[in-house]
Every structure is written in C-alpha cells, then in structure tokens.
Amino acid sequence: MGSDSIIFHIDMDGFFSSVEVREDPSLKGLPVVVGSDPKGGEGRGVVSTCSYEAREYGIHSAMPISKAYRLCPDAVFLPVNMQLYHQVSENIMELLKSYASGFQQVSVDEAYLDVTGIVSNYEEAAKLARKIKDHIRTSEGITCSIGIAPNKTVAKIASDYEKPDGLTVVTPDSVREFLYPLDVSKIPGVGAKSQIILEKMGIRTIGDIGRTDVQLLIAKFGKSGIRFKKIANGTYSSEIVEHRLIKSISKEDTFEEDVADTNVVKKTLAILSEQVHTRLLRKGFVFRTVNLKVRFSDFSTYTRSVTLSAYSNDKMSIYRTALRMFSEFEGMGSFRLVGVGVSKLVKMDEKQRRLDDFFDVD
Template identity: 60%
Template sequence: MKNPSGERITLHLDMDSFYSAVEVREQPELKGLPVVVGSDPKGGMGRGVVSTCSYEARELGIHSGMPISKAYRLCPDAVYLRVNLKLYKEVSESIMGTIRIFADRFQQVSVDEAYIDVGDSINDYHSAILLARKIKNEVFRLHGLTCSIGVAPNKVIAKIASDHNKPDGLTVVKPEDIQEFLSPMHISKIPGIGTKTQPLLHEMGIETIGQLASSDVQLLISRFGKSGVVMHQLANGIDMREVKEREEVKSVSTEDTFDEDISDPLQIDRYIHELTEKVHESITRKHFRFRTVTLKVRFEDFRTYTRAKTLHTATTDKETIRKTAMGLMEEFLGKGRFRLLGVGVSKLEKLDKGQTYLTDYLQQ
C-alpha cells in the first residue's frame, strides 16, 4: 500500500538463526557455543543436513543446508541438537502475534520471517525506522531473541536488506539508493535465483545484480522465458507485489514478560488494561470482531496456563475484552507471582468498513 506521501514502504523481518537461537534461549548454558540444529551427525557418518546453526558455528564454516557429516568434520565439538519443530512453531506463533500488532497488513512467509505493511500510519522513512526499532526492541524484550529488519520501497528490496547486516541488523534502502545498494551484490542475493539458475547466468557473463539489471531483457527471455523478465525487473528493484495475508487470521494476541514478577492485583489490572488496548487497536485496524477471549499466565516457576471464554455473540467492544480477561484471571489470583501475562481474541469475523452493530452499541 502507498502512504499519504505517495511512497510505498515495506518492512521485512527475519529472525536471526531462529532454531539455534531458540535452543540457546531455552538452554542459556549454550550461549557462546557453536550450536548446530539438524539431524544426528552419528560421529560424522550421519546422512542428514544442517537446518540452521548459531553464528559461532557459522564462523567455523558451517551453514544451513550443509551435510551434517561435513559439519561434524569441521567442528566435532559443536553442540548438535535434533530439530524440535513443535517448540519452534510455538515460539514463532508468539513472535508473529507480537509483530502483527504493529501492522496494517501482515504476511508471514515462513516460521521466522514476515512482511509488514503499515499503510497510512507511516508517512516517511524516518517514521518507518522508528517503527522498525520499536519492533526489534519488543521482539527482544518479550521473547529474548534478536531479529533483522529491512526497510525499503517494496518486498524484494526489503528482504535483501534484512539479510544485509545480520545479526540484529536494521538496513534502510530509500528509492534513490536502490541501484547503489543492489548493483554490487551477487545475483544469488535475489530470492529465487538458486543453484540451477546461477551457473546459466554466469555463462552469460552475469555475476552481479547490476550486470543483470543492465542485461538485454530479450536475451534473458530467450534463455529463461518469462522468468527472464521477472529476474530483470527484480534486479532493477521493481516489485509490484503487495503485502497480503496468505491465510485467514485466526486470532490476535499480545503478551508481556515483566522485568520483576508481580502479584499485586492493581498491577495485574493495569497490565491487563494495557494488553487489551493493544489487542483492540489491532482488531479495529483490521476490521474484525471476536467471540472468544483468551488469557495466558506464566508463574515465576514457569508454570504456564491458558484460559478462554466464548461469548454468545461476536463483538468489537474493548471493555468486553478487559472484563472477560480479568474474570478469567480470578482463578489464579493469590496463587503465586506472575512473570508473564497475555491477552488474545479469536473466532474472528471480518467486518465491512464502516459497518456498525447494534449489539456493540448496547454493550457500551
């Protein structure tokens, strides 16, 4: 979407070394060690591949997609862990819920990356940079993980930018800087130009994005068909794709991990109120009403519980979220100190813009 100034600004967020970073978060004793997530190396005889690895392991030459046997030969003393998809999916859902709050349009493209379109709420790159920093800070504060963000006029440049200064990077590419940014890069930096296409381009004397951008498009078409046109456009920083949800949004939620555990009912009420504000702002911007309210609590000893209540009718009422969440909270009051609280809504229904509901009016 274009903002009021006529410019289009897209953010791409990419979690840093996601699987291994989650493992290190769960096992702090692994911090600073080369951690490799993948299949069992079986003493160098394993036949699987590396799913991802920590930056300490990357410094030793290990990388995603490498045969696990080769990784073991490079560093037999690394910490080798099996893939725990259930854990990574749970962490991903929580992180994406945090990010989604900031977006007018949100497109998750994998377990660890997403595009963010803030539409009319962002007017310039200065504001976009401030938002990107806020998102990075929130992801780290709430989830203890770092991410890298690219800010650019479109999706392809934003994605390339997010990978430009990892880990914990923030790279901004304004429209006037596109060619200077892209031209020196190897063609492999363009998403979709993989190991099969690269040798063919090399045979044509094309190694950098700049060379691809200035190539004869008819020659590219003769070699690659319609893909030649797409490659040429991407190399020139042209990408007309919009940020859009790939599937229906099923829920909206947010949570907060406290610097110090809390038990005071007044504090709890204040945090529930703040979480409610964030959730309500998000569903209002996305034109949803809800039927179910969910509360998440985590005690100081990491015991975690969720409770939910489904209403008789769907509503957009903010006070209903807060009152329902506080009602669900009563079960846990006086039973310990809390390190995390979360509020969410689900069973969402899409509203037409401008549509009002008598049920909402009667509840106000």
C-alpha cells in the same frame, strides 16, 4: 504496491539455534547446530539451522549432518524441538501483527509488514523497526534483522544485508544504489544453475542484470528473465497477502537407520499422529482426510489418503486411519521415512456454522 509503500521484511536470526541458546544461556557464543544426531560423523539427516558461530566453520542449513560434524566436531548438536519453535513463532507473529496495517507470514521465522499507513516516512519507519526489534528481544529473548524498502523483494534482500541483528533502510531513491553492487545470488530465485548461466553471460552483479537487454534474459530464462530484470531495477512488486490458507497439516520422520521392524514404525506413526493432532487443535481446525507417506530404503516413495465420512478432530481417528493405510506396505522392505498428515481442513467456527445451517438451529 507503489514507490510510496513502506514495507518491512522481518527475519529471525538463526531462529532454531537462537531459541535453543535462549533456553540454555550456557550455549551463548558456541557453535550450535540444530538437526539430527551426527553419530560421530555417520549420522543421517540434515542441519535445520545453526548459530552464526557454527557458520564460521562453513556449516549451513540443509547441509548433511555428517558433513557438519566433519567441519566442526566440537559443535553442540541438538535435536529439533518444533513444538517449542512453533510456540515462539506464534508469539512473535502475534506481536508483529500489532504493528502493521498489512501482515504476511511467509515461514516459521519471517514475515512482511506493510506499515505505509502507520508511518509517514522512512525515518519514522526506522524508529518503528528499532521498537519492534527491542520488543522481540525483550519478550522472546532473540534477535531479528529487518529490511525496509518500497516493495517486498527489496525489503527481503535488505533484511539479509547486515545479519545478525541488522536494520537496513532502502528508500525509493536509493534502490539501485543499494542493489546494483550486490552479487546476483542475492536475487530470490537465482540458484546455483542460474548463476552458472549468468556468469557465462558475463553477469555477476545485480547491476549487470539491470543493464542487460531483457530479450537476452528471456532467451536464457524465459519469463523468469523478466522477473530478474524487474528485481534488479527495484520495480518488481507483489501484494502483502494477509492470510495464507492452510490446506494441510503434516509431520514426517526420517529414521536414523532404515527400519524393518513394523512395530517401531507403528510407534512412530502414533507419535506423528499426536504431533499433527496437537497442531490441528492449536490452529482450530477439524479434518476430513488422513494422509500417509512412506519411503523405503531404496528411496521409493508412496502416498495414500482416506477421506472420512464426517469431519473430525479426534486423535485416534488420525492414528487408526494411518495404520490401516500402512498395513498395505508391511513386509515390503525397510523404511527410511514415514509421515502422517490431515487435509480437507475447516476452521472449527466455520464447521459449526455449517452444522447450524444444516439443522436450522436458532
């Protein structure tokens, strides 16, 4: 992916909370927090996402829900509705594919587009980005931010530059001018620990990294030091990977309070099995292996798996197999979390071809 490439990074703005506001317009302008029940500040679990109004109170994703409540007790706290978010995500991703010569979805709410063969310059790219933003707004009722750059990494940094509803264009000639003033935390992969080390080295901006001897960075960060240096100078590049191989589908649930009643756990396993089955059918897969995850109140965690004798897409096979594996843990204590998943996945049409080959069907 050279300097003549034109790459978009598209990131939905506060995706879960934006969808909730779309569903209930009366929430517009309010601090909305999507996650578990805060229970008056005593709830367990974390914030999945929140509106930009909630972020003004210091709330952010992955924050304990109890802390979010303390920061803004008047916020609107909503449960996670993954089925709805996945459906909106699929609609948006299908829309995005139609605009690009290369497409890579990297999460439920973000994707890369290679538009190198679609537009001839960055002015045309900006026009296309505005068209995409309008299309998403009119079709799905939410906003997104888009970064345009010669490679994926710079495009990702750019998409975060003017959120929400932003559009940032970084041409090949302006990469350093754009990157160098930014804080080092804007580099993907630079976390809190890395920031502390960099600060001790006198490095606070991306430009500081760009001007630092690579050997010094390698001494502190190993191979990551090379990557940091390349990103800082806008030369780090990776290809658009159009299709991610889905290796498993799983769902898990963290109980609001530890559960000792195995009947409650079994009911939860039934719900999780149904959710996994729904996604399995939507993605068009059959499975061969069922997986179980349990976590006790002391945070000890166990996983088990059973491989069936044949491929299946049967919901009850998921649930019954999960129950069989769960019987091993009954009476061992209170449960904090349970999860169900399926793996060894094969697309339905691929599975049919395998069967046809086996039976020599004309």
